[in-house]
Amino acid sequence: MSAATTAGPRVSLIVIATGRYLSFLEPLLVSARRHVVGLDRVFVLSDLRPPDDPTVQWLPWGHLPWPYPTLLRYRAISAYRRVLEQTDVLLYVDVDMLFVGTFDVSATAGLVAVRHPGFAESSRAQLPYETDVRSRAFVPPELGTVYVAGGVQGGRAGDYLDACELMAEEVQLDLDGGIVPTWHDESVWNAFCARRPPDTLLSVHHCTPEKEVGPETLLVALDKDHDHFREVPHLERARRRLLQQLQRVRAAVVRAVRPAVRVVRR
Structure with missing residues (x-):
């Protein structure tokens, strides 16, 4: 069902598709089956049951008002640890994306992050790390040299789930203090990676805005009009x-x- 059918590591996708976003799932699945190396299963966290598919596993998760669907992402993933840890490699992707080239994280060790396409050439001073010193997502000036995308992340199942549990705790501590990081889950992920650099840092070709698609693009972040979903x-x-x-x-x-x-x- 994937770009390579081998006896190698099993790669599973995690997507969150609550409310109207469930309708974005099918194009992503079609593209993932074609391009993700070692794809074994797709875990869908949703308040609605996805269409029947032997490769899709539904993980019930309620629809929340903005910004909680993204801010509580790590809590949602951690809640299903016992299910998710049964695979080898986990890759979270936003549901409004499409794979367009061979995407291979099957041999990764540890965590995987993707360089953010909007800040690949930015200086440290230009990187939008969290600046609120009260937040657990705060990144001091002496830390962080690469800003990573929030919409694509993962790693070996155990390593990524450990990271999600720690980030879920950090988010909850912020919420208990009435603090919301500026860029929500992306701020939290960047703070985590600044303190614990990922084992694999992928290029911007692994998360390219639709308007900037080029011959080396492997994963497209679709425009907000979502014309792709209307074929x-x-x-x-x-x-x-x-x-x-x-x-x-x-x-x-x-x-x-x-x-x-x-x-x-x-």
């Missing part, structure tokens, strides 16, 4: 947007010309 090809979307722009230009020209026409007729 509209990239060129068709571009054509539609161009037509919309032309319609606006034509309407503006008509509005500008109409007064002049009236003057001539008089």
